[in-house]
Amino acid sequence: MDKESEILERLRGMRAGDPKFEDGKILSSVSTKPLGIAIEAFKIFADTNALDTHIFSKVEELEKECIGWIGNLLHNRLARGYITTGGTEANIFALWVMRENSKKRQIIVPRSAHYSVERAANLLGLEIIPAALDENFKADAGDIERNINENTLGIVLTAGTSALGAVDPVEDVSDLISNSGEKIFLHVDAAFGGFIIPFLKPGIRFDFELENVTSITIDPHKMGMAPIPSGAVLLKNDSLLDKITISPPYLPFKTNTLSGTRSGGAIAATYATLNYIGVDGYEKIVGGCMENTKLLCSELSKLDCVEKAAEPELNIVGIMVSGSDNSEIVKKLGKRGWKVSLNEKPKCIRVVVMPHTSRENILCFIDDLRECTG
Amino acid sequence: MDKESEILERLRGMRAGDPKFEDGKILSSVSTKPLGIAIEAFKIFADTNALDTHIFSKVEELEKECIGWIGNLLHNRLARGYITTGGTEANIFALWVMRENSKKRQIIVPRSAHYSVERAANLLGLEIIPAALDENFKADAGDIERNINENTLGIVLTAGTSALGAVDPVEDVSDLISNSGEKIFLHVDAAFGGFIIPFLKPGIRFDFELENVTSITIDPHKMGMAPIPSGAVLLKNDSLLDKITISPPYLPFKTNTLSGTRSGGAIAATYATLNYIGVDGYEKIVGGCMENTKLLCSELSKLDCVEKAAEPELNIVGIMVSGSDNSEIVKKLGKRGWKVSLNEKPKCIRVVVMPHTSRENILCFIDDLRECTG
Numbered sequence: 001m002d003k004e005s006e007i008l009e010r011l012r013g014m015r016a017g018d019p020k021f022e023d024g025k026i027l028s029s030v031s032t033k034p035l036g037i038a039i040e041a042f043k044i045f046a047d048t049n050a051l052d053t054h055i056f057s058k059v060e061e062l063e064k065e066c067i068g069w070i071g072n073l074l075h076n077r078l079a080r081g082y083i084t085t086g087g088t089e090a091n092i093f094a095l096w097v098m099r100e101n102s103k104k105r106q107i108i109v110p111r112s113a114h115y116s117v118e119r120a121a122n123l124l125g126l127e128i129i130p131a132a133l134d135e136n137f138k139a140d141a142g143d144i145e146r147n148i149n150e151n152t153l154g155i156v157l158t159a160g161t162s163a164l165g166a167v168d169p170v171e172d173v174s175d176l177i178s179n180s181g182e183k184i185f186l187h188v189d190a191a192f193g194g195f196i197i198p199f200l201k202p203g204i205r206f207d208f209e210l211e212n213v214t215s216i217t218i219d220p221h222k223m224g225m226a227p228i229p230s231g232a233v234l235l236k237n238d239s240l241l242d243k244i245t246i247s248p249p250y251l252p253f254k255t256n257t258l259s260g261t262r263s264g265g266a267i268a269a270t271y272a273t274l275n276y277i278g279v280d281g282y283e284k285i286v287g288g289c290m291e292n293t294k295l296l297c298s299e300l301s302k303l304d305c306v307e308k309a310a311e312p313e314l315n316i317v318g319i320m321v322s323g324s325d326n327s328e329i330v331k332k333l334g335k336r337g338w339k340v341s342l343n344e345k346p347k348c349i350r351v352v353v354m355p356h357t358s359r360e361n362i363l364c365f366i367d368d369l370r371e372c373t374g
Numbered sequence: 375m376d377k378e379s380e381i382l383e384r385l386r387g388m389r390a391g392d393p394k395f396e397d398g399k400i401l402s403s404v405s406t407k408p409l410g411i412a413i414e415a416f417k418i419f420a421d422t423n424a425l426d427t428h429i430f431s432k433v434e435e436l437e438k439e440c441i442g443w444i445g446n447l448l449h450n451r452l453a454r455g456y457i458t459t460g461g462t463e464a465n466i467f468a469l470w471v472m473r474e475n476s477k478k479r480q481i482i483v484p485r486s487a488h489y490s491v492e493r494a495a496n497l498l499g500l501e502i503i504p505a506a507l508d509e510n511f512k513a514d515a516g517d518i519e520r521n522i523n524e525n526t527l528g529i530v531l532t533a534g535t536s537a538l539g540a541v542d543p544v545e546d547v548s549d550l551i552s553n554s555g556e557k558i559f560l561h562v563d564a565a566f567g568g569f570i571i572p573f574l575k576p577g578i579r580f581d582f583e584l585e586n587v588t589s590i591t592i593d594p595h596k597m598g599m600a601p602i603p604s605g606a607v608l609l610k611n612d613s614l615l616d617k618i619t620i621s622p623p624y625l626p627f628k629t630n631t632l633s634g635t636r637s638g639g640a641i642a643a644t645y646a647t648l649n650y651i652g653v654d655g656y657e658k659i660v661g662g663c664m665e666n667t668k669l670l671c672s673e674l675s676k677l678d679c680v681e682k683a684a685e686p687e688l689n690i691v692g693i694m695v696s697g698s699d700n701s702e703i704v705k706k707l708g709k710r711g712w713k714v715s716l717n718e719k720p721k722c723i724r725v726v727v728m729p730h731t732s733r734e735n736i737l738c739f740i741d742d743l744r745e746c747t748g
Contacts, residue, residue: 004650007650014436018422018429019430029426037378046416056393058389058392086633088632088634115623249718250536260488272381276377
């Protein structure tokens with residue numbers, strides 16, 4: 001066997017040794033199997049660098065179209081931003097932009113925020129003022145209001161928390177900001193929920209249609225079904241970018257992204273995914289995931305000693321098994337091939353119902369859960 | 375035509391409209407055309423997330439092998455690190471690790487450092503103490519020595535500057551640190567030079583074989599020929615990671631990378647590239663680039679009104695045309711299809727001789743340069 005075949009053979013063998021999305025048993029991932037067309041698109045642009053706009057002008061064009069598509073989805077055709085490597089880069093970027101446009105250094109962050117927000121605050125030297133959650137594990141707007149003061153740089157809300165898919169009350173908080181009379185940035189981390197909430201009926205207001213939302217993280221590589229790496233960050237307008245724009249002293253352009261070299265292939269893959277699926281397609285995909293989530297909930301209600309941590313708004317369900325050590329149940333489920341994880345707060349088994357999970361998978365999972373808790 | 379064909383058709387048309395590495399006229403990029411095997415490897419692992427080690431254990435294995443391979447190349451089998459999205463993430467990470475392991479806040483940075491170092495310092499609230507360059511545009515070790523004091527957190531050197539491929543005197547600075555008696559981190563940004571210098575004969579000492587080097591940035595997606603995104607950061611030992619290690623409260627593992635979700639495809643592509651090319655292959659590739667660089671230099675010496683900014687140690691040449699506006703010459707060359715860029719400091723035309731540039735390309739470039747400067 002030649003060297004090329006040998007290496008690829010080994011890689012295929014290794015990949016075969018790990019779980020596959022197609023089997024429907026991965027219930028702890030917020031990513032899913034990307035489309036063939038996206039991989040093909042990646043290949044076409046695999047040798048391009050989105051940083052080098054003077055060479056690869058078409059990548060810049062594709063990226064603008066992606067950001068336009070997403071901006072449109074988020075009720076702001078004029079939003080500016082870029083395709084990041086994921087939600088963490090997007091959150092760091094958004095907080096960095098806030099910091100560079102203000103002298104204040106406190107951010108109010110509900111306790112359910114993604115860990116990348118704490119990481120970003122640590123990097124950037126921002127002080128986190130934690131805000132409480134309500135009984136549904138959403139940010140408590142009243143507690144946020146009490147914490148707003150003249151040092152408040154911004155507020156970070158989540159539209160689809162990592163633990164439970166909870167959607168913070170963005171509209172209430174946007175109103176609070178108007179009433180406060182302070183200039184406060186409002187960042188919405190919709191890494192997970194950004195490709196779900198716009199397709200729900202009835203919808204939830206969480207994006208740029210709300211007056212005070214200044215930036216949004218939204219990951220095409222989560223419910224947008226694009227291949228990793230594909231995150232996105234959008235700013236309300238491009239004037240916020242002035243403070244972070246620089247001209248590399250050896251290249252003929254300005255840049256304002258956090259990363260330098262960026263994959264043109266990932267941008268092409270995102271473009272292909274957005275345009276191939278389209279708004280109608282996402283409506284169907286989200287509809288299917290929500291239907292399966294409802295099925296999961298109704299089946300759970302038939303089981304003894306099982307409760308939901310909260311009524312899910314999106315496609316994540318927290319399962320609390322009373323009278324048992326939940327981590328033991330996760331292990332037992334793991335032995336049956338189910339990939340589920342354990343939430344710390346609240347203590348529960350976390351199940352994400354992604355597009356790769358079918359109705360049959362849910363019913364099969366319920367059977368196994370019944371046996372593991374019985 | 376169906377939707378899929380339509381989208382891919384458009385993407386192929388767009389890609390065809392921009393320059394291609396195969397044409398040999400891209401002289402301003404530090405990336406190159408990735409190998410077919412790397413794209414194939416990306417495909418095999420395209421649906422995997424390196425963050426989710428509890429699902430994709432094989433990606434973790436591949437990444438450890440990549441870091442082991444690179445650590446070996448850099449004289450430290452025990453080095454720990456990860457595959458980043460590029461040099462910027464690697465530099466931010468390295469400075470972040472420094473900061474979290476010390477109370478000092480000053481870093482000494484020669485004026486030729488990559489702009490991402492300034493960006494990282496800005497993010498992290500570190501104070502940059504600039505250090506002068508010598509006549510060859512390398513860091514002046516004497517000036518660094520004068521700037522070392524009890525507030526010095528670290529020193530950032532470059533092994534292959536973006537402008538001219540200059541290699542800072544890492545060995546001298548490592549010795550300085552020993553003599554200073556201070557605990558000072560030494561980060562080497564070898565994003566560009568890391569896949570060149572180890573294959574040069576005679577070599578230049580720049581890596582972990584030098585006692586005080588604590589971290590290294592090295593980009594497989596530059597001279598390592600891996601597809602974008604593929605950077606890497608290596609730390610001398612894993613105890614430096616303790617301060618930044620966290621446990622996501624909804625996932626069953628610890629993590630210490632700057633990014634959260636990370637492309638398993640990119641890791642597999644890096645693995646395939648490193649193993650397919652191998653040390654012997656890189657020796658040949660680097661040898662070819664250096665030979666073409668010498669050819670370029672000797673042909674330049676035959677041209678009137680043309681001088682080199684410095685004697686190149688790596689495969690980047692700065693061309694100074696006297697009696698002409700260099701930016702006009704870049705424009706004229708651009709009209710003939712050459713992608714070259716202009717350095718600010720020193721003012722010169724920057725030519726990177728990558729593996730996609732052949733002997734014939736060099737001769738053809740010289741002909742065009744002669745006509746454009748004549």
